[in-house]
Amino acid sequence: MQSAAVGISVNELCVASLRHAEQHYRKGDDLTAEYDCFVSAIKPLKELFGVIPVDEFGPCSIKA
Numbered sequence: 001m002q003s004a005a006v007g008i009s010v011n012e013l014c015v016a017s018l019r020h021a022e023q024h025y026r027k028g029d030d031l032t033a034e035y036d037c038f039v040s041a042i043k044p045l046k047e048l049f050g051v052i053p054v055d056e057f058g059p060c061s062i063k064a
Contacts, residue, residue, distance in 0.1 A: 010057055011050040014042050
């Protein structure tokens, strides 16, 4: 069985995750501090692994 993530880059997954976070981490019309933390956590992930396919991202990548 193939994963739905085949062909999707880490950058594309990050964009989708940020869109979700924009809706989830809100208090009224304002984004919460958790959203800022989420953005900060994703930044190095995008810089180091953004162009690789998600299905090639694994435990060794996380260790880096």
